Amino acid sequence: MQPINTALCSYGMSGHVFHAPFITVSPNFNLYGVFERTKNEAQKNYPKVKTFRTLESMLIDDSIELVVINTPNVTHFDFTKKAINAGKHVIVEKPFTATIAQAEELIQLAKEKNVLISVYQNRRYDSDFKTVQKVLNEGLLGNIVEAEMHYDRYDPVLSYKTHKETPTEGVGSIYDLGSHSIDQALVLFGMPEAVFxxxxxxxxxxKVGDYFDVKLFYKSHRVILKSSYYVREALPGYIIHGTKGSFIKPKTDVQEKDLQSGKIPGSHNWGMELDTDSGLLHTEIDGEVIKKHIPTLKGDYMAYYNAIYQALRNNKQVPVSAEEGLNVIKIIESALKSHKEGRVVYL
Structure with a gap:
């Protein structure tokens, strides 16, 4: 089938690291164009790419089928709306939007225009998360009692990306790192009953939030999501306790680091963590208590783009639907309300 002509709305870190390498490696996609107002950075790496100086000029190009909205959070709603109205299929970087109302408007508009929207939640394809998901799916811990997930950093200096430090809609760690952790929690456990x-x-x-401690309340268990920029000694990324046992896993997916170093997706040992970073399983199986490290699954961000291709060309399920993106925003809005009012917020 014909490769999908794809355009990026920017060529900063996101475009350069997380999108262009996968689009260009895959035979199912063609990196057709990039929106850069003044520079030609994309052409330095991909000489055949077409550079657009305005979003409008890019969106009227009939050759483009898929647009990636990988611009600052505050632009997601406006840019996505314009792309949908231009009849383009859209991948939107997380967070999907800043508000529930914005997300619902885009979902309805996409239905009217008969175009696909997917939210780019690449952390579903991290090696560590995939391994946690496998352990839970196999029921190795029994009924889950508590899950704690960390997305921590040691980075006390404000980001050079001013849009991340300016208090506007959709800004702060709850939208930035929190979008990943919340999405992972919803994949594992579904929507909670309440949020604190x-x-x-x-x-x-x-001037923006750089710390969060969010508790999700389920009937049978609790899920804790935490993030701080003052964690020099990393805690485990995943601490899961069940009625039969526990699973402790460091947050050690290597894909982002490899992409930043210029490693090509799909190359030798792509997505493979070191054996020393494997997770510890301490549980009971068939009456026998075991305590051992288990192999980590391979991380694979390409799986997201492969699924996008299948959705567009073969009507398969959309990876990370707009509705799933909306659910993340519902949790974020509930967290903001909970913090402001100092109470548990029921969904």
Whole structure:
């Protein structure tokens, strides 16, 4: 079948690291164009790519079938709406939108225009998360009692990306890193009944949230999502306790680091963690208590783009649907409300 002509709305870190390498490696896609207002950075790596100076000029190009909205969070709603109205299929970087109302409007518009929307939640394809998901799916821990997930960093200096540090819609760690953790929690456990959140800012001069502690309430268990920019000694990314046992897994997917170093997706040992980063399983199987490290599954962001191709060409299920993106925003809005009002918010 014909490769999908794809255009990026920017060629910063996201375009250069997370999208262009996969689009160009896959025979199912063609990196047709990039929106760059003044520079020609994409052409340095991909000489055949077409550079657009305005979003409007890119969206009227009939050769483009798929547009990736990988611009600052505050632009997601406006840019996605324009792309849908232009009849383009859309991949939107997380967070999908800043508000529930925006997400619902885009979902309805996409249905009217008969175009696909998918939210780029690449952390579903991290090696560590895939391994946690396998352990839970196999029932190795029994009934889950508590799950704690960390997305921590040690980065006390404000980001050079001013759009991430300017208090506008959709900004702050709950939208940035929180979108990943919330999405993973919803994949594993579904929508909770209620949310309680402590959101804060601890870096000097920070004007946006850089810390969150969110608790999701389910009938049978609790899920805790935490993030801080002041964690020099990394905690496990995943701590899962069940009625039969526990699974502890470091957050150690290698794909982002490899992409930043220029490694080509699909090359030798792609997505493979070190054996020393494997997770610890301590549980009971067939009456026998076991405690051992288990192999980590291979991380594979290409699986997302493969699924996009199948959705567009063969009417398969969309990876990370707009509705799933909306659910993440529902949790974020509930967390913001919980923090503001100091109470548990029921969904």
């Amino acid at each position: 959140a402590d959101l804060n800012s601890f870096r000097p001069q920070s």
